[in-house]
Amino acid sequence: MSVVPGPALDDELGRLLHTWMPAQRWYPAKGRGVGLRDLGAFAWPSSEPGVDVVTHVVGLDSGDRLDVVQVPLTYRAAPLASAVPGATVGVLGSGDAARHVTDGPHDPAFVGALLAALRTGEGALPVPAGAPSRVLSGEQSNTSIIVEPVDGPPAIVKLFRTLHPGANPDVEVLEALTRVGSGHVPALRGWLEGTWLPAVAGPGVIPVSGHLAVAVEFLPGSEDAWRVALSAVRDRTDFTAAARDLGAATAQVHADLATAFGTTAVDEAARARMVASLRARLDWARSAVRDLDVHAAALDAHAAALDGLSDLPPLQRVHGDLHLGQVLQAPGKGWVLLDFEGEPLRPLAERTVPDLALRDVAGMLRSVDYAAGHDTVGEGVDPAAVASADAWAAATRDAFCDGYGSVAGRDPREQADLLRALQLDKALYEVVYEARNRPSWLRIPLTAVARLLG
Numbered sequence: 001m002s003v004v005p006g007p008a009l010d011d012e013l014g015r016l017l018h019t020w021m022p023a024q025r026w027y028p029a030k031g032r033g034v035g036l037r038d039l040g041a042f043a044w045p046s047s048e049p050g051v052d053v054v055t056h057v058v059g060l061d062s063g064d065r066l067d068v069v070q071v072p073l074t075y076r077a078a079p080l081a082s083a084v085p086g087a088t089v090g091v092l093g094s095g096d097a098a099r100h101v102t103d104g105p106h107d108p109a110f111v112g113a114l115l116a117a118l119r120t121g122e123g124a125l126p127v128p129a130g131a132p133s134r135v136l137s138g139e140q141s142n143t144s145i146i147v148e149p150v151d152g153p154p155a156i157v158k159l160f161r162t163l164h165p166g167a168n169p170d171v172e173v174l175e176a177l178t179r180v181g182s183g184h185v186p187a188l189r190g191w192l193e194g195t196w197l198p199a200v201a202g203p204g205v206i207p208v209s210g211h212l213a214v215a216v217e218f219l220p221g222s223e224d225a226w227r228v229a230l231s232a233v234r235d236r237t238d239f240t241a242a243a244r245d246l247g248a249a250t251a252q253v254h255a256d257l258a259t260a261f262g263t264t265a266v267d268e269a270a271r272a273r274m275v276a277s278l279r280a281r282l283d284w285a286r287s288a289v290r291d292l293d294v295h296a297a298a299l300d301a302h303a304a305a306l307d308g309l310s311d312l313p314p315l316q317r318v319h320g321d322l323h324l325g326q327v328l329q330a331p332g333k334g335w336v337l338l339d340f341e342g343e344p345l346r347p348l349a350e351r352t353v354p355d356l357a358l359r360d361v362a363g364m365l366r367s368v369d370y371a372a373g374h375d376t377v378g379e380g381v382d383p384a385a386v387a388s389a390d391a392w393a394a395a396t397r398d399a400f401c402d403g404y405g406s407v408a409g410r411d412p413r414e415q416a417d418l419l420r421a422l423q424l425d426k427a428l429y430e431v432v433y434e435a436r437n438r439p440s441w442l443r444i445p446l447t448a449v450a451r452l453l454g
């Protein structure tokens with residue numbers, strides 16, 4: 001990457017970031033008091049005279065935890081005319097020396113520098129620098145920039161906001177799946193790596209490297225399955241044909257992942273590790289969310305029964321956090337799976353170890369339950385509406401499993417105990433996720449925990 005080390009994060013910029021960052025959707029330390037740590041900066045060659053482009057790597061230190069985020073910024077003498085609300089970080093200095101600070105993805109000066117620095121794999125179509133771009137709006141844990149060249153296919157560049165040393169699973173998996181010709185993922189078009197100081201600073205410390213961004217083909221006119229499913233359940237329209245295709249696409253991606261990364265048979269030690277990890281998640285969720293206390297006896301019984309899990313299928317790379325919001329119905333391409341980063345609340349090292357493909361099936365079944373329960377879980381809902389949402393969910397879940405089994409050769413419902421344990425595992429993760437991020441949604445996974453334990 002043709003960038004050079006950039007300026008330090010000084011107190012004045014630190015104060016601006018302290019105010020601006022917590023309001024961003026991607027900010028990982030919501031609700032926690034943090035001290036900012038300067039873990040490095042890259043100064044980018046800027047195509048616009050007088051505009052400085054700098055990516056700061058900032059540690060968010062809350063004492064017991066340190067999240068590392070990348071914050072690309074531009075510095076201009078005058079405000080960026082095209083800046084949308086939220087893109088303006090603030091002003092440094094005053095009078096003639098004032099520097100207007102903008103969130104990089106919203107500034108063409110940063111996007112041009114970023115596109116020029118992307119690395120491209122063999123045979124991949126590079127993303128031209130200088131093409132018009134816009135930031136994807138909507139709920140996102142990262143920041144994506146859609147690039148639409150006038151004379152070439154569009155691309156979408158995702159800036160990973162939370163950084164981890166080493167390969168980002170999204171880049172690693174998309175590279176492998178593109179290589180084996182998987183038809184159910186967007187083709188990889190480029191990536192970017194960077195270097196910063198590790199979380200633990202000190203004398204003689206060695207910098208770490210990792211992925212900063214990934215670029216893939218943009219699929220215009222796509223609809224995400226969460227929105228389609230939510231309107232289908234509201235209108236009580238059939239979603240079974242789509243769910244069957246989605247099940248088949250999921251099984252095909254699992255087959256492609258097995259081809260690209262191989263599989264590992266489960267011996268007794270691996271089985272014991274799997275049971276231990278399911279128990280560890282149970283303990284983690286119970287200690288994080290007190291609403292689970294009412295199920296103490298049933299959760300204890302479930303934890304004990306996990307020893308009975310046997311005949312586990314081979315382990316392989318999986319998606320790790322598959323839900324309806326992670327799949328697009330793309331014109332001419334069918335179902336496409338996105339975002340192979342795994343569960344954001346899980347440590348990165350755990351997200352890349354070979355796992356059960358059924359975990360993704362369980363994730364999708366939970367997502368169908370979310371769509372059905374979105375409007376009907378809670379007090380005072382008409383029982384007829386609950387019954388019809390439940391019937392929609394049951395038919396959709398069956399269709400997804402039918403489609404999955406038709407490609408995988410084994411129907412997921414044949415492994416009922418394992419599938420139930422994985423759905424419960426996911427529902428417990430969701431209880432923690434919702435308690436931290438969307439407390440008003442908490443009742444959806446809590447209701448599922450009660451049902452799955454019952």
Ligand SMILES: Nc1ncnc2c1ncn2[C@@H]1O[C@H](COP(=O)(O)OP(=O)(O)O)[C@@H](O)[C@H]1O
Nearest residue numbers: 140141142156186217218219222224325338339
């Ligand atoms: N290749 C693509 N083509 C069209 N839209 C996309 C593409 N990739 C992502 N998106 C849109 O961007 C959203 C967020 O992408 P995702 O990779 O899940 O980001 P995040 O990791 O921030 O959640 C998706 O839900 C989808 O709407």
Ligand SMILES: O=P(O)(O)O[C@H]1O[C@H](CO)[C@@H](O[C@H]2O[C@H](CO)[C@@H](O)[C@H](O)[C@H]2O)[C@H](O)[C@H]1O
Nearest residue numbers: 141321323324325343344363366367370430433
């Ligand atoms: O998309 P991310 O990788 O950031 O995943 C996280 O956020 C998801 C919500 O955006 C969350 O998914 C949960 O809510 C979905 C509805 O919004 C539902 O379809 C999923 O089944 C449910 O798990 C995901 O768990 C979390 O990791």
